[in-house]
Amino acid sequence: MRTYQPNRATLSGWMSRRVGIVLLLVLIGLTAASFALLGDSEAAPELAPPFTLRNLDDEEVSLEAYRGSVIILDFWATWCMPCMKIFPEIHALQQTYEDRDVVLLVISFDKSAEDSREYLVENDLPTDNVLWGSLKEAHAVKDLFDVCGIVHTIVIDREGYIRYSGHPTKLTAEAIEPWL
Secondary structure: OOOOOOOHHHHHHHHHHHHHHHHHHHHHHHHHHHHHHHOOOOOOOOEOOOOEEEEOOOOEEEHHHHOOOEEEEEEEOOOOHHHHHHHHHHHHHHHHOHHHOEEEEEEEOOOOHHHHHHHHHHOOOOOOOEEOOOHHHHHHHHHHOOOOOOOEEEEEOOOOEEEEEEOHHHOOHHHHHHHO
């Protein structure tokens, strides 16, 4: 009895098709991941979920209290080197538009409020807009906004809709102008 043994040309064609299919699937996966990470600018904006946290001055701060302002919501920690690098730029962006009612709220992921406070005081930055409450509460807010990790920034318009969600380096003065 004779068994079928494919020749090299048949095996080569079969392997080429397999590799092509795998590459196509990888390309589709990467495209889907980039849309998920960068966001779909054509998607309808979502209403920002409400939350309340205590700030570093131990005052209760509610997102709802800032309705009518443009809110830059930054997820940050002193142990996150990319966060530390971009934080002065985000703070400067808010300061540029402060007279147009742009506010910066910072959700801290430090292990303690004192870690955040120490950095802010040393760098002459405000503490009333840095929200902590507890690490568990900070993670709950992160989950509300579907934030996978830090460094991450969200812009909420005056009506409470999320207009930007992504890496803060992409949030420029030109990018924030439409929501002012």
